[in-house]
Amino acid sequence: SIPLRHGAHRIGNRTDSDMAHWRDYGLGQFIHWGLYAIPGGFWHGQPVNGAAEWIRSSKKVDPKEYDALISQFNPVKYDPVAWALMAKNMGTKYVTFTTKHHDGFCLWPSKYSDFTIMQSPWKKDIIKPFVEAYNKQGIDVYLYFSIMDWHNPDWRYELKTKSDSVAFDRFKEFTKNQLTELLTLYPTTKGLWFDGTWDKSWKASGAFSDELEQYLKKLRPGLVIGSRLRADEKGNRHLDANGRLMGDYHQVWERKIPETIAEVKGYDWECVMTVPENQWGYNARWSGHVKSSSEIIEMLANCVSKGGNFVLNFGPKGDGSFREEEIRLAKEIGNWMAVNGEAIYAAGQSDFRKEDWGYYTKSKTSGKTYMVVFNTPVTNMLKVNIPKNQKIASQKLLGSKQVLPLEHIEGRMHYIRLPGGVRQQPAVIELQLISDDQKKELDVPKT
Numbered sequence: 482s483i484p485l486r487h488g489a490h491r492i493g494n495r496t497d498s499d500m501a502h503w504r505d506y507g508l509g510q511f512i513h514w515g516l517y518a519i520p521g522g523f524w525h526g527q528p529v530n531g532a533a534e535w536i537r538s539s540k541k542v543d544p545k546e547y548d549a550l551i552s553q554f555n556p557v558k559y560d561p562v563a564w565a566l567m568a569k570n571m572g573t574k575y576v577t578f579t580t581k582h583h584d585g586f587c588l589w590p591s592k593y594s595d596f597t598i599m600q601s602p603w604k605k606d607i608i609k610p611f612v613e614a615y616n617k618q619g620i621d622v623y624l625y626f627s628i629m630d631w632h633n634p635d636w637r638y639e640l641k642t643k644s645d646s647v648a649f650d651r652f653k654e655f656t657k658n659q660l661t662e663l664l665t666l667y668p669t670t671k672g673l674w675f676d677g678t679w680d681k682s683w684k685a686s687g688a689f690s691d692e693l694e695q696y697l698k699k700l701r702p703g704l705v706i707g708s709r710l711r712a713d714e715k716g717n718r719h720l721d722a723n724g725r726l727m728g729d730y731h732q733v734w735e736r737k738i739p740e741t742i743a744e745v746k747g748y749d750w751e752c753v754m755t756v757p758e759n760q761w762g763y764n765a766r767w768s769g770h771v772k773s774s775s776e777i778i779e780m781l782a783n784c785v786s787k788g789g790n791f792v793l794n795f796g797p798k799g800d801g802s803f804r805e806e807e808i809r810l811a812k813e814i815g816n817w818m819a820v821n822g823e824a825i826y827a828a829g830q831s832d833f834r835k836e837d838w839g840y841y842t843k844s845k846t847s848g849k850t851y852m853v854v855f856n857t858p859v860t861n862m863l864k865v866n867i868p869k870n871q872k873i874a875s876q877k878l879l880g881s882k883q884v885l886p887l888e889h890i891e892g893r894m895h896y897i898r899l900p901g902g903v904r905q906q907p908a909v910i911e912l913q914l915i916s917d918d919q920k921k922e923l924d925v926p927k928t
């Protein structure tokens with residue numbers, strides 16, 4: 482292998498309890514909120530193509546004109562307690578919240594910037610009440626932080642000259658100071674979600690990114706940081722020059738889910754997903770396909786069946802309220818999670834062979850296996866191929882606890898009959914399994 486000083490420092494996944502807790506989340510919420518929510522995808526009354534939180538860049542807005550949005554940021558409907566309750570009712574276990582997106586606007590009172598919530602009419606810390614409200618609901622908080630900062634004059638896309646490097650050295654110091662602020666002001670933060678690290682300047686700063694990660698983890702032992710922060714000294718991201726993951730989990734899954742378990746490569750991972758095709762910040766005009774709760778629940782089960790977490794994004798409006806579609810989605814997902822959460826929470830990949838009707842998950846706590854059924858066959862007969870020396874002791878529909886008929890076909894092939902009827906959401910069947918020898922004991926007639 483290639484000798485690296487700033488590549489992966491660990492072979493395999495983290496084995497500590499903080500990471501085990503992260504693995505068990507199942508369902509998370511992402512929230513993108515900032516100045517971009519004010520224009521909401523429109524500029525001078527015209528819709529702007531691209532993601533709403535990128536409007537400054539995609540519309541090539543004059544920085545002074547864009548930054549002037551700060552004088553309009555007065556979110557009178559911002560209610561972090563209500564936000565946290567909506568997340569709780571959705572069944573959310575962790576939330577990732579934008580502290581600073583690419584535009585450089587800080588939602589916390591940073592001492593190192595003149596472009597923060599304190600210079601807006603709101604004049605109060607947004608992050609602190611958010612963290613308190615979510616933690617009160619038992620939801621862990623992760624902070625999103627964009628390294629790329631369009632507002633900071635020391636930001637560079639690439640380091641061409643000596644003066645570029647001098648400026649970028651100031652920028653790196655600024656970055657480290659802001660991250661220190663965040664971990665100090667919000668000590669219950671469980672992890673940092675980095676973004677804006679694809680440019681040449683950062684890819685040339687592998688050593689710094691490595692030292693920064695080690696510094697942050699020393700400041701907050703147990704902190705969870707994914708693979709979007711680091712570059713190795715050769716400019717590789719996510720995987721180092723030896724193909725090893727740099728970071729605690731794989732963050733490549735942005736609006737995409739691994740097709741096969743092989744693509745997961747055994748790493749911890751999460752998928753982050755938007756409701757419309759590609760809008761993270763509030764956009765007044767959602768065009769293209771908007772996902773239904775059924776589609777989202779299918780993605781959630783898909784991720785958990787492959788050992789990952791699924792994080793759904795919400796983009797509050799400039800005034801701090803949520804749009805109707807997102808409120809409805811949170812409710813519908815929450816209704817399903819209330820009945821079927823045991824198939825998602827502290828669950829992961831099962832050893833059953835994947836079938837067409839949907840996904841298997843396996844609970845790490847109950848040991849039970851779950852069938853999350855999306856595509857009911859016309860026969861209502863669900864194929865189940867039981868792994869070697871295992872037997873199904875019971876098969877019940879979650880929610881109704883109804884025992885379903887099990888028919889042995891041949892060998893390890895069985896059918897479970899799903900009750901007919903039209904369903905809006907996937908059905909979940911709980912399988913209680915026992916090993917063959919256990920079954921023999923059970924079969925021995927009591928003397």
Ligand SMILES: COc1ccc([C@H]2[C@H](O)[C@H](O)[C@H](C)N2C)cc1
Binds near residue numbers: 676753
């Ligand atoms: C260049 O393509 C990009 C760049 C950045 C993103 C940002 C989005 O603004 C959002 O913050 C997402 C999590 N992030 C990857 C998305 C696509």
